[in-house]
Amino acid sequence: MSRPCNEAYNINKCDGNPCKNGGTCNNNKVAFTCSCAVGWTGTFCEVESAARCPIGWDHHGNSCYLFSKDTQSWNNSSDSCASVGASLVAIESQTEQTFIQNRLRHEFASFMWWLGGNDQFVSTDQTWYWVQTEQKINSGYTDWHRKEPDNPGQQHCLAMRKDFNYQWCDDYCPELHAYICEMTLGDLDFIG
């Protein structure tokens, strides 16, 4: 857009809203500025920006991850993730599993980490589901350790273990472990 240099100060620079993609125009005396919606940047919010994860969260693919060293039961871990607009992680590809394995390799806070799988979540027939997506775990990507799950009917919650090279296992849900929250970048506007 062109702005003539003799433009009067009392003209509302925001007329016609020059800010694109849901941006809000702020009318100043000499110019306007755009406050851009999440995911947009540039003078007119015309440039798509990489959405950013909250401070303390790791970015991978289209998600942000919180590796919480706070040890909790599975239920409390799940609630903690929900309280920040996330959920316990659903690992749905080798790429995602590898990212988490590499991230935990240098993390000594906990021997085990809770994941967002549970076999009593949808039904009590010991079918494993991701709570985040409500998809059957064993219908998609899995990385169970070869000896796991080894306690059907007793261990209803999904975890990963350091001595299994962070492959998956079932465990007793009240056990206290560190946990991993995941939120997708599309959910970020919920937390501002």
Ligand SMILES: [Ca+2]
């Ligand atoms: Ca995921």
Ligand SMILES: [Ca+2]
């Ligand atoms: Ca087990």
